[in-house]
Amino acid sequence: MRGPHNIWRLIRTGATFERTGAMTVVLDQIGAPPALRALARVLGVPFKWLGYEGDPALPPVTRALTALGPSYIKFGQILSTRPDFVGDELALQLRVLQDKLPPFPTEAARATIRRELEVEPDALFSEFSEPVAAASIAQVHRARLAEDGRKVAVKVLRPGIARAFRRDIDAFYLGAWLMETVAPSTRRLRPRDVVAHFDATVQQELDLRAEAAAAGEFAANTARDDGFTVPQPEWNLLSRSVMVLDWVEGIPMGDVAAIEAAGHDRAALADRVMAVFLRHALRDGYFHADMHQGNLKVTPGGDIAAVDFGIMGRLDEYTRRVYAEILMGFIRKDYRRVAEVHFEAGYVPADRDVDLFAQALRSVGEPIFGMDASRISMGRLLAYLFEVTERFGMETRTELILLQRTMVVVEGVSRTLNPHMNIWSAARPEVERYIRENLGPQAVARDLWRTGLVLARFGPHLPRAVEDALRGRRGGTVVVAAARPRGLPAAAWFAAGAVTAAAAAAIASVV
Incomplete structure (x- = not known):
């Protein structure tokens, strides 16, 4: 995490934030203490000439993140969901951060399909367009399946994007560690937790199988919703770097x-x-x-x-x-x-x-x-x-x-x-x-029914548990014997009959 390449990346980041004017905005928004401001200046001011200039038409922070590349763009998008960390004003700016990037060559996408799906793209698709959308992690092509002629969207990860993100995320962890070390007061913001959340989110987006699963679950949930539709994945044309869905x-x-x-x-x-x-x-x-x-x-x-x-x-x-x-x-x-x-x-x-x-x-x-x-x-x-x-x-x-x-x-x-x-x-x-x-009442009945089902799984043990409880009297006090199956709380045995009976009564009253 603290290798020379990470330190260099942080210096380049600080220089870019200084050059674009984003450094002051960020420090003010998070209420940075003097120690953190001093660290930021050390990382930025002496090396300002190394920073990227970015697009002067953009606001300072979005200008800096866009100039620094895909990892920083995506990090900014994630931070837009955390106004508790960056402040309301900066979160609002980051919400409009766009990750439209120049597309990579279509032949590179075809090579990824060939490698990942182990089949020639021409055998799968009778048509395969140039990119119709390109973002920080992947780009999309419109295609037509050779098998049945249906139009589909083919999403392909950028070549080398996983390695590039891994390098930058390591630098983010280093930056978070420096924040907490140099300015302990920033620990209330939990910067390392924020980076860990970003890391987990990106790792999921870098595996298109996870996105296909999300699309499939969402489509199943909403299948009966009038006026709303979700494209279905082609499960037999899916890999870590390639995903095919219905074209919308x-x-x-x-x-x-x-x-x-x-x-x-x-x-x-x-x-x-x-x-x-x-x-x-x-x-x-x-x-x-x-x-x-x-x-x-x-x-x-x-x-x-x-x-x-x-x-x-x-x-x-x-x-x-x-x-x-x-x-x-x-x-x-x-x-x-x-x-x-x-x-x-x-x-x-x-x-x-x-x-x-x-x-x-x-x-x-x-x-x-x-x-x-x-x-x-x-x-x-x-x-x-x-x-x-x-x-x-x-x-x-x-x-x-x-x-x-x-x-x-x-x-x-x-x-x-x-x-x-x-x-x-x-x-x-x-x-x-x-x-x-x-x-309402139906929900109460449903909850009791679910509780009864859970307790019913332990039904075969109930007679023995009751017998052991009755035989375990000591000085007029009922004591549950050790025959209770391990992992089930003692209170559950005494509650089981009452809860199950209540559930049955409630359900009967509703039905």
């Missing part, structure tokens, strides 16, 4: 004029973008976390099609229920309930005052609800909410920050289609549906 015909979501000219209902599309995002996040706990305009198309039939599944988000079932209750509490302006949900979930320490917290939440909600409908933003609501909860001792929750970042992007897409849309009107049906299906 359609108008890019950002081309509003073409959408209008095609006769599509822009207002309906805007509402649907917001609705499907919330449906996937709440119903499935698995959502497309990079839903910008370049990754969404409007098909000739008016469906919304999603592409590029390198960044996906997950929410466990408990977090989804908490999140839905928080959203619904704000929609109903029930700030006391929103506060109670935070305490019940353990997000806020129990020793804090729930009434003061509810009052603070009111200060978040009321100004937003007082806005004109076209200016109301759930993304802004969540951002303000995180600020308040942080003051009350809530720790950073990465999955919720990713959700909030994605919601901001989705709102931007929706409002591009319909600047006057009411975000709450689009969101409320999905939130209410989720609450109705997952927080």
